[in-house]
Structures are given as C-alpha cells and as structure tokens.
Amino acid sequence: MDDSIFLFLALVGLALAVSGPAGLIVALVQRGRIAELERRLAVWERASSAREAGPRPLAPDAPRADAPPPQPVPAPPEPRAQSAETAPKTAPKIGPQPPPQAPPQAARPAAARPSLEERFGTRWTVWVGGLALAFGAALLVRYSAERGFFGPGVRVAGAVLLALGLLAAGELLRRRLRGEASTPPTWPDVPAVVTAAGTVALFGALYAAHALYGFLGPLAAFSGLAATGLAAMAAALLHGPALAGIGLVGAMATPLLVGGGSASLWPLALYLPVVAGSAYGFAWLKGWRALAVAGGLGAAAWAVLMALHAAGGGAAQADLVLQGALAALVLAVLPGRAVAQTEARLDRFAAGALAGVVLVAGAVLGLTADEGAHAGWIAAALAAVALPSAAGFLAAPAALGLPVAVVALAGALALWPEFGPAFEPDAVAPANDPLGLWLGTDAPGALPWFALAASAAIVAAGALRLLGGSRLPYATALAYAAGAALGPLAALALAYLRLSGGAVAPGFAAAAGALAALFCGLAALFRRQGEGTPSPALTLGLGAFASATVAALCLGLVFALSGGSLTPALAGAALATGLIARRLDIPALRWCVAGLAALVAGRLAWDPLLTGPGLSATPILNGLLIAYGLPALCLGLAAWVIRRGAPDVPEQVAQAVSLVLAGLLVFLQIRHALHGGDLAAPGTSLVEQGLTTLSALGFSLVLGRVSGAAASPVIRFGGLAFAALALVQGALGLGLAANPLLTDEPVAGGILVNDIVLAYGAPALAALALARASRGRRPVWFVRAAGLLGLGLAFLGTCLTVRHGFQGERIGLDRETGQPEWYAYSAAWLVLGLLALAYGIRRGSTLARLASAALVGLATLKAFLFDLAGLEGPLRALSFLGLGACLIGIGLVYQRLVFAQKPAEEAP
Structure with a gap:
C-alpha cells in the first residue's frame, strides 16, 4: 500500500514539474501568434489608406505668350461619398469597351515556414x-x-x-x-x-x-x-x-x-475481403488513395501467405478472385467510369493496380498448381484474365487492362499444371487423337477451352470498345487494339508449344485458320463501320485485325509444316503488318513491327539453333534458309516498307534483327557444308575459320558501301560490328585456334591452290579491299585496322604457304626446317614487301609503304642475324646479294618516286 502512495506522489510531482515549462511554452507560442496578427493588421490598414487616397491630379502647363486667353470652364461638381445603394446607375455603353481594371490590392506576405518553436x-x-x-x-x-x-x-x-x-x-x-x-x-x-x-x-x-x-x-x-x-x-x-x-x-x-x-483457411478467405472491402469503401468515400493502396498490399500479402499454406490452395484461390475483383473495381473501374471519351487518357495508376493483381495471381497460381483443386485453379486463372479485361472494357482510362490480360493469359498457359486423372477420372489418351492435343499434359481437354474462353473475353472487350469509342484518344485506342489482336495469337502459340512440343499439329493449323477467318471478319466489320463514320480508332482497329489475320495464317503454316518454328511466322507477320501500316497509314502499327522483331530476337536469344534435329545434309538448300534466311528477308523488307524519312526506332529494330539473322545464316551454312550437316559437330577447321572471317569482312564491306549520311545507325554500326568480328576471328581463329603451324592438321591442296590460300589469302584481299573502300567513309582508325588485318593475314598466309611447299600437308612446328626453306622465307618477305611498296606508291597509301618497310626490315634482320650463321655455301651469298639488290632498288624508288624534289616554279 505504501508503494501506491509513493507512486501517486511521484506522479503529482512529475505533473507539477512539467506544467510550469509547458505553460511557459504555450505563452510564448501565443505571444508570437499575437505579434504576427498585429503585423498583418498594420499592413492591411496601410494598403487600405493607399487605395482611398487615389492618384493626385497633374499641375497644368504654363500658358505660352502667343496663345489665346483661356476660356472659362465650368468647374465640375465635387464628388460626394455615396454608398452602393444610393449610387446612380449608369446606362450601358455601346461598342467595344476596354477590359475592367481590377483595383490594386496589397501584396500578401509570403507564408513563412513554421519555426522550430x-x-x-x-x-x-x-x-x-x-x-x-x-x-x-x-x-x-x-x-x-x-x-x-x-x-x-x-x-x-x-x-x-x-x-x-x-x-x-x-x-x-x-x-x-x-x-x-x-x-x-x-x-x-x-x-x-x-x-x-x-x-x-x-x-x-x-x-x-x-x-x-x-x-x-x-x-x-x-x-x-x-x-x-x-x-x-x-x-x-x-x-x-x-x-x-x-x-x-x-x-x-x-x-x-x-x-x-482450426486448420481451415476458408473463414479467413471470407474475412479478409470484408476488411479490404471496408478499407476500399472508406477510401472511396473520402478520397484516401493511400488507404486503398495499403488495403491492396495487405490483401496481396495475405493471398501469398495463404498459398504457401499446405492445404490453402482452394481458399487462396477464392480469396484471390474476391480481392482481385475489389481491387479492380475500386482502383481501376470507379475512377474512370465518369470520364468522357475525348478525355479518356490512359491511367497509369489503374494500369499499375491491374498489373499488381495479375502479378499476385501469378504467384498464387504458381504456388497452388499442384494442390489438387483443379476446378478452383482454372476458375482463378480465368478470373485473372477476365478481371483486367472487364476493367478495361468498363472504364476507358483503364484500357491498358487488355494488354495486362494478355500477360495474365500467357502466364496461366505457361503455369498450367498436369492435373492427371483426378480431374477427369475416365480420361484416357486415345490411340489416334485427330487434334494431337495429348502430348503436354494429362488433362489437355481443359487447356484449349480455357485458352478459347480467355481469348474470347479479351477480343470481345477490345473490339466492342473500339467500335463504340470513335472519339477515344489514340493511345487508348491503341491499347484496345493491341490487346484484342495479340491475346488470341499468344494463346494459340503457347497452347501449341505446351501441347504439341513443336511437332506437326494439323488441329492447331485448323485452329489458326479459324482464328484468321475471325480476324478477317472483324477487319471487314471495322472497314464498313469506318466508311460510314471515319475515326482514328476504327482505322487502328482495322489495321490491327488485318495484321492479326496475316499473323494467324503464318502460325497455321508453321503448325502444318515440318520443323515448325515461330520465327518465320513472326517475321512474316512483321512484313504483313508493315505493308498494312503503309497502305492504311497507321503509324502505331510500325511499333507492332518492332515488337514482332523483338519477339524474334528473344526467340533467337533463348535458342540460337532454330532448325531442330531433322536438318537436311544438303548444302545451301536446307532448313537454314527457312529458319534464318526467310525471317531475315521478311524483316529487312519490313524495315524498308515502314521507313518514313529519317530512321527511327521501329525501322532500326527490324534492321538489326534482320542483320543478325543474315549473319547467322551465312555462318551456319558454312559450318553445315563443312561438317556434313551436323551443326553441333565438335571442333573447327582452317577453311571454316577462313570462310567465316571472309564472310564477316564481306558483310562489313557491303554495309560500308550502302551507308551514308542518311543511312540508319544500324547500318553504320553493323558494318563496324562485322569488321570487329572479322578482326577477332582472324586473330583468334586463324592465328591460334586453327593455325596448322600449331595444330599440325593436314593441309589439303597443292602448292598454289590449297587450304591456306583459301583461308588466309581470300580474307587478306577482302580486308585490304575493305580498307580501300572505307577511306573517306569510315574513321581513320577503322581504315588502319582493316589494312593491318589484311597485311597480317597476307604475311601469315605467305609464311604458311612457303612451309607447305617444303613440308607437305603437315607443317607443324615440331618438323625440321631446312636451309632452302629459310632462304625462301627471306625471298617471300622481300617479294611481299615490294608488292606492298608498289601498292603504296600507286595508291598513295602511307600504311602500305610502312608495311613494306617493316617487311624489308624483317628480312634484313633475318639475313644478318640468322642467314649469316645458319646458311652455308651459295645460299648465304645469294641471300645477301638478293637483299642488297632489293634494298638498293627500294632506295632508288624512294628517291625518284616518293620523295623526289619538285622543280621550282618560274616567277611570273
């Protein structure tokens, strides 16, 4: 009891100790506020007195001596102060009147920042x-x-x-x-x-x-x-x-x-939507967006936690549907319902909210794919697609919900579980399935129907909005068109990959034809509607569905042909989209071309080998032309079709992917021809490395020819990239990896025509041609690098040719080198130096003359350091005689041709 008394006394003392400083602080605060009010009142009184005084009349000018006497003017009556009620009303004046001038107001003092006190x-x-x-x-x-x-x-x-x-x-x-x-x-x-x-x-x-x-x-x-x-x-x-x-x-x-x-999560699945719905309701009534976002984040966290529970699959899926519907309604639909069509610009917040719903749905579906609640899983996946589609249909500012729905559809098809006989107890894979749908999952019958239902929801939402929204902004209409066109195509392609695994599927080919017919009908409908009431939205829908028609036909061809690949279909769809964009003058479709090209690039990055296992061994005329050549041609033509003046992003994306595919086509054709059709064969060869280097130099030479001031940056940088590839290939491939001097691999051919001449001589000539063609077009460093590459390959090829002439087909370093071979090296270097000097003098190339000096200097050092001690008999004398004659001749050439003194000009 004594402790409680002490506690009471301590609290009373603490209150007394705190009340004094608190009272002083409150008094100081009130004193400051009173001073601030007094200062503002004084400023207001001074401004009021200045307005009442008015402007003073100006003093009249002094009269001149020759001016007539002034006439008496009756003085105007003195104004009397009148109230607003007794002031006479003046008649309105006719004609344009000057704008009324606002009475001068006293400048309000700027609001001071609150002090620390x-x-x-x-x-x-x-x-x-x-x-x-x-x-x-x-x-x-x-x-x-x-x-x-x-x-x-x-x-x-x-x-x-x-x-x-x-x-x-x-x-x-x-x-x-x-x-x-x-x-x-x-x-x-x-x-x-x-x-x-x-x-x-x-x-x-x-x-x-x-x-x-x-x-x-x-x-x-x-x-x-x-x-x-x-x-x-x-x-x-x-x-x-x-x-x-x-x-x-x-x-x-x-x-x-x-x-x-209890272990059941169903009460929680019903309780959490009530809490989140209450938060959404209060946030909507008071305009508290932060409260709505907090409720959505809490609901998302609980959905993932429930999905992580061992037996929470069904409850988590039900909670996902309810929470997703509430979030889409409050965060996307209700804010955009009252917006007029002309003002229906894309709402980024609504798009982010719908994307968050789809992201959480993907996490829940992925975590509950093996829980056994098959009907619930399918319903939740269908809701994840339908909710953003419905939000985009009901509110135009939420039009990005359709592309978000396409992403949800693709994710659901990618996460589709193997349900097994628990969902369909009597389902047994038939021996002869005409549609070929029993290859990727144990319950394939549900997957095509799911893809059909989800695609229909997306297409219906986009098409109906475009038909009834002729006054929609361009970006909003583009979101509807993109979602309606891409959704069914993505669903068909992913279902084909999931169920058929890339094999021939006549059923999917028929489905692609039906989809193309549907798109064609929609395009015809939009064209008829546009002829009656033209609008940019209808034109955009016409272009989107026409392009989707071509894309569906390309997919059908891929599904029906052997070695089906999406790359030719996507490239063909890009070309068709470019033609439609140019014919109907729809700039937005040019970005669709860029998107399709980006998909081709992604497919290529995922698996660079696009042909599959059944590639024919026939050189040139094989599946590589279809897998790489056809897409490269289609994308190149698409880039040319959509060009509009200065190169822009869509054109450059298509050009870049086309160049990559073209390069891979040539390189893989070389490997295919030299390895009997086996692209995965281990190792490489001297001829393969030489031809690859030659091809890269050829690409750089061609791109350098077509590049100019108005050329695309992709063309210019593509030429540089292929030249850099040739430099690396020549240094590492021909210099180290496939050099027969290091590998001791046999060299086929005779003395003049052999693998060395093909692998080193042809790339050397191509590099020198590239250096000559690049003068004035490319930077100086590029010209010099190409020339040095050509001279280096020529020097290495010359040395290997000499060794091949003396050693035979195997020219490894471990083989003995005779005196005639050493003498032949000196002679070959001198001949090569003389040729470089002649070219440098004729073409005015300083680099060639410097290379000639280097070769001659190398031959000179060899003669004095090696030939003097290594050679014997007449070879030693012939070596020095030939070297001396060449040096004297070179000196004479420099005196007479290179540095000759010009005669002095006669004075006029």
Missing part, C-alpha cells in the same frame, strides 16, 4: 503525447502485474476501461474543438491522436485477454479484434486517414495474433 508546440507534443498515452496504458498494466496489486481480470477490465475512456475523450475533444476556428492542415489533429491511442489500447487489451490470460477464446478474440479494426476505420470518417490506417493494420494483423482455431 511552432513545430515543437503544435506537432511534436501532440504526436509524442498520443504515443505516450498508448505506452502509458501498457506500462500501467505491466506495473500492476509485477506488483500484484490486482488480479488478471481487474487488469484486463482496467485496460479496457482505459481504452474506452481514451475513445470517449477523443470523441469529446472532437465535438468541442471542431467547432472552433480551423487549424492549419500541417498541425496534427488532437482528437484523432487521442482516439488512435484508445484504439491501440483496446487492441492490446483484447489481445492480452486472449493470449496472456485465456479469458477469450479464439473466436471471441478474433471477433473482438476484427470489430475493433473495422470500427476504427469507420471512426476515421470523423477523425482522418491516420486512424483508418491503424484500424486497417489491426484488422489485417488479427489473424496472425489470434488464429482461427
């Missing part, structure tokens, strides 16, 4: 005070428990009474203070803070009654905590969004704090 007195004290109230309630209960003053029941009752007292105090303060003058919006609301403290205290009391003392069972505690959270959100309509956030957090955390008392 104001922030402390009006904000920090309120927030810290509310936090102190909540902690004080908890500490008081803890202290009573530690001292044993009261029993558990009294403690819980006291905590509940304290919470109710804080809630009552908050309501009393709201009624008393809300009638006063409005406070600045930056100041915290005292009644709301007190009510929030009471809400937290009530949460703590109920949780303690359940978890610590067992006074409340799971159901009662769950109901009490949930009711407290919902009541807090309802009270937030009076106290502001902060209290709603506290209530939302408490209601969302209630299942974690209490639990449901």
Whole structure:
C-alpha cells in the first residue's frame, strides 16, 4: 500500500514539474501568434489608406505668350461619398469597351515556414503525447502485474476501461474543438491522436485477454479484434486517414495474433475481403488513395501467405478472385467510369493496380498448381484474365487492362499444371487423337477451352470498345487494339508449344485458320463501320485485325509444316503488318513491327539453333534458309516498307534483327557444308575459320558501301560490328585456334591452290579491299585496322604457304626446317614487301609503304642475324646479294618516286 502512495506522489510531482515549462511554452507560442496578427493588421490598414487616397491630379502647363486667353470652364461638381445603394446607375455603353481594371490590392506576405518553436508546440507534443498515452496504458498494466496489486481480470477490465475512456475523450475533444476556428492542415489533429491511442489500447487489451490470460477464446478474440479494426476505420470518417490506417493494420494483423482455431483457411478467405472491402469503401468515400493502396498490399500479402499454406490452395484461390475483383473495381473501374471519351487518357495508376493483381495471381497460381483443386485453379486463372479485361472494357482510362490480360493469359498457359486423372477420372489418351492435343499434359481437354474462353473475353472487350469509342484518344485506342489482336495469337502459340512440343499439329493449323477467318471478319466489320463514320480508332482497329489475320495464317503454316518454328511466322507477320501500316497509314502499327522483331530476337536469344534435329545434309538448300534466311528477308523488307524519312526506332529494330539473322545464316551454312550437316559437330577447321572471317569482312564491306549520311545507325554500326568480328576471328581463329603451324592438321591442296590460300589469302584481299573502300567513309582508325588485318593475314598466309611447299600437308612446328626453306622465307618477305611498296606508291597509301618497310626490315634482320650463321655455301651469298639488290632498288624508288624534289616554279 505504501508503494501506491509513493507512486501517486511521484506522479503529482512529475505533473507539477512539467506544467510550469509547458505553460511557459504555450505563452510564448501565443505571444508570437499575437505579434504576427498585429503585423498583418498594420499592413492591411496601410494598403487600405493607399487605395482611398487615389492618384493626385497633374499641375497644368504654363500658358505660352502667343496663345489665346483661356476660356472659362465650368468647374465640375465635387464628388460626394455615396454608398452602393444610393449610387446612380449608369446606362450601358455601346461598342467595344476596354477590359475592367481590377483595383490594386496589397501584396500578401509570403507564408513563412513554421519555426522550430511552432513545430515543437503544435506537432511534436501532440504526436509524442498520443504515443505516450498508448505506452502509458501498457506500462500501467505491466506495473500492476509485477506488483500484484490486482488480479488478471481487474487488469484486463482496467485496460479496457482505459481504452474506452481514451475513445470517449477523443470523441469529446472532437465535438468541442471542431467547432472552433480551423487549424492549419500541417498541425496534427488532437482528437484523432487521442482516439488512435484508445484504439491501440483496446487492441492490446483484447489481445492480452486472449493470449496472456485465456479469458477469450479464439473466436471471441478474433471477433473482438476484427470489430475493433473495422470500427476504427469507420471512426476515421470523423477523425482522418491516420486512424483508418491503424484500424486497417489491426484488422489485417488479427489473424496472425489470434488464429482461427482450426486448420481451415476458408473463414479467413471470407474475412479478409470484408476488411479490404471496408478499407476500399472508406477510401472511396473520402478520397484516401493511400488507404486503398495499403488495403491492396495487405490483401496481396495475405493471398501469398495463404498459398504457401499446405492445404490453402482452394481458399487462396477464392480469396484471390474476391480481392482481385475489389481491387479492380475500386482502383481501376470507379475512377474512370465518369470520364468522357475525348478525355479518356490512359491511367497509369489503374494500369499499375491491374498489373499488381495479375502479378499476385501469378504467384498464387504458381504456388497452388499442384494442390489438387483443379476446378478452383482454372476458375482463378480465368478470373485473372477476365478481371483486367472487364476493367478495361468498363472504364476507358483503364484500357491498358487488355494488354495486362494478355500477360495474365500467357502466364496461366505457361503455369498450367498436369492435373492427371483426378480431374477427369475416365480420361484416357486415345490411340489416334485427330487434334494431337495429348502430348503436354494429362488433362489437355481443359487447356484449349480455357485458352478459347480467355481469348474470347479479351477480343470481345477490345473490339466492342473500339467500335463504340470513335472519339477515344489514340493511345487508348491503341491499347484496345493491341490487346484484342495479340491475346488470341499468344494463346494459340503457347497452347501449341505446351501441347504439341513443336511437332506437326494439323488441329492447331485448323485452329489458326479459324482464328484468321475471325480476324478477317472483324477487319471487314471495322472497314464498313469506318466508311460510314471515319475515326482514328476504327482505322487502328482495322489495321490491327488485318495484321492479326496475316499473323494467324503464318502460325497455321508453321503448325502444318515440318520443323515448325515461330520465327518465320513472326517475321512474316512483321512484313504483313508493315505493308498494312503503309497502305492504311497507321503509324502505331510500325511499333507492332518492332515488337514482332523483338519477339524474334528473344526467340533467337533463348535458342540460337532454330532448325531442330531433322536438318537436311544438303548444302545451301536446307532448313537454314527457312529458319534464318526467310525471317531475315521478311524483316529487312519490313524495315524498308515502314521507313518514313529519317530512321527511327521501329525501322532500326527490324534492321538489326534482320542483320543478325543474315549473319547467322551465312555462318551456319558454312559450318553445315563443312561438317556434313551436323551443326553441333565438335571442333573447327582452317577453311571454316577462313570462310567465316571472309564472310564477316564481306558483310562489313557491303554495309560500308550502302551507308551514308542518311543511312540508319544500324547500318553504320553493323558494318563496324562485322569488321570487329572479322578482326577477332582472324586473330583468334586463324592465328591460334586453327593455325596448322600449331595444330599440325593436314593441309589439303597443292602448292598454289590449297587450304591456306583459301583461308588466309581470300580474307587478306577482302580486308585490304575493305580498307580501300572505307577511306573517306569510315574513321581513320577503322581504315588502319582493316589494312593491318589484311597485311597480317597476307604475311601469315605467305609464311604458311612457303612451309607447305617444303613440308607437305603437315607443317607443324615440331618438323625440321631446312636451309632452302629459310632462304625462301627471306625471298617471300622481300617479294611481299615490294608488292606492298608498289601498292603504296600507286595508291598513295602511307600504311602500305610502312608495311613494306617493316617487311624489308624483317628480312634484313633475318639475313644478318640468322642467314649469316645458319646458311652455308651459295645460299648465304645469294641471300645477301638478293637483299642488297632489293634494298638498293627500294632506295632508288624512294628517291625518284616518293620523295623526289619538285622543280621550282618560274616567277611570273
């Protein structure tokens, strides 16, 4: 008992100690506010007196001597002060009148930033005070428990009474203070803070009654905590969004704090949508977007947690459908329902909300794919596609919901589980299935119907919106057209890959033909509608469905032919889309061409080998032409078709993918021809490396010829890229990997015509031709690099040719080198140097002359350092005689041709 008295006295002393400084701070704050009011009143009085004084009349000019005497003018009557009621009304004047001039107003002083004192007195004290109230309630209960003053029941009752007292105090303060003058919006609301403290205290009391003392069972505690959270959100309509956030957090955390008392998650699947729906409703009524976003994030987190539960598949899927419908309705549909067509610009927030719904749906579907709830899984997947489609159809600003629905459809088909006989007990794969749909999953009958239903929803939403939205903005109409065209195509392609695995599927070919007929009918409908009431939206729909018709036909050809691949179909669709874009003048379809080219690039990056295992061994005329050549041609033509003046992004994307495919076609044809049709054969050969280098140089030479000031950057940088590839291939492939001097592989052919001449001589000539053609077109460093590559390959090829002439087909370094061979190297270097000198003098190439000097210098060093000691007899003398004659001849050439003095010009 003595402790309680001491506690009471300590609290009284603390109150007395705090009341003095608090009163002083309040007085100082009020004094500052009074001074500020006095200053503003003085400024207003000075401005009012300045307006009443008005402008002074100007003094008349002094009269001139020759001017006539002034005539008397009757003085105007002095104005009298009249009120607004007694002032005479003037008749309106006829004709244009000058705009009325607003009376001068006193400049309002700029709002000063709150001082540290104001922030402390009006904000920090309120927030810290509310936090102190909540902690004080908890500490008081803890202290009573530690001292044993009261029993558990009294403690819980006291905590509940304290919470109710804080809630009552908050309501009393709201009624008393809300009638006063409005406070600045930056100041915290005292009644709301007190009510929030009471809400937290009530949460703590109920949780303690359940978890610590067992006074409340799971159901009662769950109901009490949930009711407290919902009541807090309802009270937030009076106290502001902060209290709603506290209530939302408490209601969302209630299942974690209490639990449901059973292993079933179905009550939770029904409870969470009620909480989220309440948050959405309050957010919609008061315009609190942050509360709606918080409710959506909490619902998403709970959906994933339920999906992670061992037996929570069905409950998680049901919760996903309900929560997705609420989020799509509140965050996407309702904000855009009242927007006119002409103002229906794309809403990024609505698109982000729908994308979040689809992302959560993908996580839930992926986690519950093997739970066994097959009908629920299919229903949830269908809802994940239908919800963004319906949102885009109901609200035009949410038109991006259709592309989002396409992504959801693709994800559902990719995640489609192997249901097995549990879903269809009597389903047995027939021996002769005419549609060929029994290859990828144990329940294939559901997958095509799902793809059909989801695609129909997307097409219907997009087509109906385009037909009835002739005044839609261009970007909004483009979203509808893109979703309606791409959805069925993506569904058909993914279903084919999932069920047939790339094999021939006549059933899918027939489905592609039916889809093409549907798109053709829609295009005809849009054309008839556009002839009656022309609009950009109808023209865009016509172009989109016409392009989709061609794409569906291309898919059908791929499904029906051997070695089916999506790459030719996508490239053909890109070309058809480019032709339609040019014919109908629809600029947006040019971006569709770029998108299809990007899909081809993605397919190529995923698996560069596009031909499959059944590639014919016939050189040139094989499946590589279909897999690489046809797409390269289609994309190149598409880039040319959609060109509009200066090169832009769609044209450059198509050009880049076309160049990559063309390069791969040539390189793979070389490998195919040299390895008997086996592209995966291990190792490489000298001829393959030489022809690959020659092909890269040829690409660079051709691209350099067609590039110019107006050429696309892809053409210019493509030429540089192929030249860099040739440089790397020549240095690593011909210099190291396939060099017969290092590998000791046999060299086929005779002395003049052999593998070395083909592998080194042809690329050397191509590199020199590239250097000559690039002068004035390419940078100086590029010209020099190409020339050095040509000279290096020529030098290496010359040395290998000499060794091949003396050693035979095997010319490895481990074989003995005779004196005639050493002499032949010197002679060959001198001949090569003389040829380089002749070319440099004739073409004015300094690089060639420097290369000639290097070769001659190398031959000279060899003669003095090696031939003098290594050669014997007449070879030593012939080596020095030939070297001396060449050096003298070279010197004479330089004196007479290169650095000859020009005769002095005669003076006029």
